[in-house]
Amino acid sequence: MDSFLEEEEDEEAAVGRKRSPAAPAGSTLQPPLHLPFLPVLLHQPASSHENKVNFKKSKEACLSYIQDAMLQKQWKRAAEFLTFYVESLEKDYSREPISPSEMIWRIGTEILCHHSHSSMKEFNCFVEQMKTLGVKRYLKVCLEHVFHLLCNGQIDEAYQNLSLAESWRFGEQTALQDKEMKLIQAYRGLLDYYSWSKQKNVLLERGLDGFADLSVEQEMHSCFRKAAVNLKEIIKIPGVWDLFVKCYVDLLEFYGDHNEARQVLNEYAYNSKFPANPNAHVYLYQFLKRQGESKKSVISALKILHDIVPSHELMIDFNTMLQKSKKRKKRRLGLEVIFAALDYAGWKENVKAWSCLARQVKQIVISEKHLDWIKQEWNSRKDWWPAFHFSRYLAKRNWQENKNLSYEKALVAGILLGKDGKYFKYVSHQGCKAQVKRFRILKKFVNRRNPVYLRISGLSDSSVQP
């Protein structure tokens, strides 16, 4: 109670109305404090949390510094922080999804690959340590090492490393890394293929001179056998093995085993266990073409490719092939294929594609049969193709850059959008102005065929039918 009173007095002194300013007792020179007013609304804050610096947090922070540095390609800085991060190897982190040893392996590899002062020797030394660090990913580390050696052109060292890794045995760990082992073997097969093809070239050159070397030939065949065994193994497993398949087929074809090659390629393309892979169909198509196979099988290979990748470059060949066909159904498919290809921006300025489309459309218009094919294709495209392909801006640019392209496109535009379409109008006007003959013919053709446009676009349907 006493203190309460004292304070009361104190405050009065501060206000200084009742007493003289110099009066406050006890304090020497300092005037007592004058308190300001409190706000109308008072608010209540919430809690905070603690932040203890310990080994783990420190290393986590270190890791994020490394990542930042790597993202900015500051390899020196990344290396600097990594020197401090490696300590985490000494702690047991077995419960974490990615252990520090894996981090160090990946980060260290990346730094050594990019750092300006690192050397192959240094890299090898690092990788050898990483191999002893984690049996669980021994083969993975080996494989990455091999890739790095290959990228640096050290093919013999790479081969040695692959052989070494292949002979690695570590109890059940070897079994657990079965997939990696298959890959190791496959890559060794690939390198065998590489030396096979080198020797093949040597022999072919010498063969022209009429001089064959038996030992080189023997060596070449032994390479073939080693390569073939391993390559055959890997492509049995579902997966994307483009490189291995190509090499294996090359080997088979060289030794005349076409049946085996066909079987391999068919399996690779059609086995449903394998992931969908456009290249599988490309390889098959190329093989069939090389073998001079029937149109039917070639077309079926390309049909699947069309389903997977409608924008594939082989679609031009496919369309040409189909247009020539006598069967209506195939020609119909051809139109579909070329329309679909041109849906993709990559084809926008491809003269070949546009001329394919122009040729087929023109044919249909002249024969006046199957106009409904065009109509069907156009239906789904009429609200976006005009802006995508046939704008006035594009007309101008195409005309300036490529007269052939603008001719083909103008033909298609004239048929699809009529003589008043922006693209056709601009191009035909420019063509006539420049007095180019084919443009004048084009103009006449389109003008005469204008009713076709009306039918395609569905404008005439209601007016003509009744």
Next chain:
Amino acid sequence: MEEEEDTRDFNERCAQCSEVNWGLTDGGRYYCRSCHNVTERTREVVNTDFMTNSRVQTISKGSRKQEKTDGGCEWYVCEGFQLILKKQAEALEALGVCSQMKDEVLYSFWRCYLQKSKQAYCNRPAGETVKALSVRESSTDVDSEPERPSLLHLLSLSESEGDLLTDCSFASSMSKVSESTSIYSGSVDGSLYLMKNQKEKLRMTMPTTLSFCYMALLWLREPITLSELLRFVVEGHIPYLNVFQHFPEKMKLCGLDLKIFCVESWPVYEEVYNKMLELAVFLDLPRFPDITDSCFLHPDMLCIKYLMEANLPDELHNWTCRVVKKIGIGEVDFLTLVPGNKSTRKVKYDILAAAVIVVVLKLLFLLDDHYEWLLSDLAEERNKNNKEGGLYFEFKKWYEVVKHSLDVEQKKLDEERAKYLWRCEKPLFYSVKNKSRVLKRRQMVVNLQNQFGKLSGSVRRAEKPNPSSFQLRWSEENTDGSCFHGHSLKGILQEKCGLLTAMNPDYWLCTVKLCNEKLCGHLAHYREEDFPQSYHFVLRLFSFLLRIQPSYIHDEVCMIEHKLFNKKLYKKLKYNTVLRK
């Protein structure tokens, strides 16, 4: 079957397939029977035979036992801590603390601790578990005859064990015990140390060593605050982390000793502080020497230091003194530590002084993200017109200058934290079994450090910086105008009836109601986004200087505010309730 027995205790889920189906490899590692994932965990050998016997482990008098086979000698946990305290005291002495601290104060605190915890210097060393025999200086003290344990104590032992507790049987049981303990720890009592029910006793830990140091410093009223002490620890001026590497060669550390002496985190202010209070009570210490206004720890003194470090005008000191006086936190009775007196709140001198400055800044500048800028603009205007005489303090300029330095220093600190090397040259292993693995790892770490150190371009961490009580330095000799110590507050003060008061007529409270510190652990709660940025900036500045969380300063700010506004607040709340009615 036997394997099942062995893996029974390990029932964590597998990281790969989350099954709990463990087997043991030949190497003693756990592997998952479902997915064959091998963990890096090894089975901890728990010798249950030993457990039942452990309570008999009593040590007799006499000289140190002969050396063990591995070249180590018998030693006790408390001896380890004693060595650490000695090292720490020596380091403090080297920093300029008076020699009394080591030779008298800390020494007698430690002696008292050993006595109270019945580890040494007592007539009847703790019967139930361990009696540390020789504390170096005076092993004779412990030579007093061990008496038979009390009746109460005997109840806790089986009869046969009770029989063993005779003088003559000690020697024979002793050798057995130390053999079996070697699996657990290098020290004689390491394994027991962590098992003991220590409720009534205060167990030594690594942070507690710092509590001891701080208590001794406080007793001597040395000019060093707790936050400073902890900063010196982190900066490596006071041994703490890996301090065991200074143990003599013969004191082997392994097993549970690692859990005791090997720390993997920095000491936390609150923990060390609270342990210090506990210790003072445990040791039955009397009232500490008075903290008067001539002491470094007095808020008026500390405020000078922090005002300087925060680059604030000297004139503000006048205001901090007035706040200190007004709410009586400069009183001897408020500031002096009285162990066990539950009615008074214990003072954290450094935080208190920082909070006083924050409150003063709030009084003068309001720190509501608006008013301080307004004042700053006015001051700028005046500085333009007024060429002669001292400069008016511009909040904006101060903010810019200090923020820049703070950001730079904070970044440096963060990087240093990330770059800290926690491990020392001396490798530690839990048991002899994984010794070779540990050594191999250590070698690899060193190799990798060398390899990437070469690529990092920067030379290995330079010598540790000289200890300094200032982290930010501002000098008036600098002509770039980055020092605000001499700036004047005139612009923001006004004369009212002959008194200088702040122009600012308003104030906002950080909180209306304080929490119960004993129940909730905090007086108040701080969330950055709830507060003006200027306020947060000021907290962050002091949080950096003291190396503590901003919320601790915020707590103290709230406490001061409530003392300051107690009556006004009381009136207002009452008025509000009246209004509502």
